[in-house]
Amino acid sequence: MxxxxxxxxxxxxxxxxxxxxxxxxxxxxxxxxxxxxxxxxGLPRFVLRRTWTREEFEALAPLIRGGHRLWRGRRSPDGTPVAGQNVTAYRVSFRLHHQREPVGHVKTACTRKWCVEGSHLADDLLRTAAVVDAATLPELPAEATWRGMDIVAIRRCLRGPEPWPALTLAEARFAFRFSNPDMGAAELGSRLGLRAETIQRYRTKGVPS
Incomplete structure (x- = not known):
């Protein structure tokens, strides 16, 4: 050769x-x-995996700048990250991060195309929760989770000291509805994992549905 x-x-x-x-x-x-x-x-024989451990997944999806994960495994002809027969890397990552089966389609909720970071993914349940009208909720739900969102993490980001946990886009948008309007856009953006410009846009034009 x-x-x-x-x-x-x-x-x-x-x-x-x-x-x-x-x-x-x-x-x-x-x-x-x-x-x-x-x-x-000296590479191992290729085997379609049916189950994944977090270590195996993260070995093929290293963290990159911005907290995103770049999939280095197989892809479908249109570029979708593939983790096995009839399963996308999105679904595997979502399952590992949220410890539950996703409901409906799993899609990237951040601005990085093909990102497979679990906290940056949303299923139908999280996307539905993101558009709930905050007027119906005078304060954050008391539960640890609500409609698939980590309320404990949201509370820490809104009220707690650093380090702040990573929120999904759905969680960040939901948290924004309960944020202090007097808090600076830069600080709130850092807490929620959003850009200051995004916070300003939400304050002037509202949170996208």
Whole structure:
């Protein structure tokens, strides 16, 4: 095998958790060549995972700037992060973070495309909770969780000292409704994980539904 060919295959195998068949198709080489390079690198055989531990998932989705996670595993033809047969990395990450099965579709709730950080994902339940009219709730619910949101984390972000826990976009928007209007936009943004400009926009135009 030519060194250039070996290097191309090696770069892909080290960058992504990918099957020999998919790597061969993507690079236009034979599966035998991919298997040979995989063996040379000492990489384990590709297996579609049915269950994930947090450590396994985070090994393929390292944290990057801004608290986002970049998926280095397989992707569907349209770019969606894939963690196994008929399951996206979004659903796996959501399950690991929230310790429950997601309801409906799981989508990225932050501004980073393809982010798979669990706290940045929202299912149908969280998206529904985000649009609840705060006028019906004079104060934060007393429960630890409410409609899939971590009320304890929200309280800490609104009233507690640093470090503040990471909130989902749905939780941050919900928390904003109960925030102190006299608090500076920069400080409130830091507490909720939002930009100061976003806080100002929410105050002048309202929270998006």
């Amino acid at each position: 030519k060194p250039e060919k070996w290097e191309r295959i090696a770069r892909l195998l080290k960058a992504e958790y990918i099957s020999n068949r998919e790597a061969a198709a993507r690079l236009g080489v034979g599966k035998e060549a991919v298997a040979e390079v995989r063996s040379d690198l």
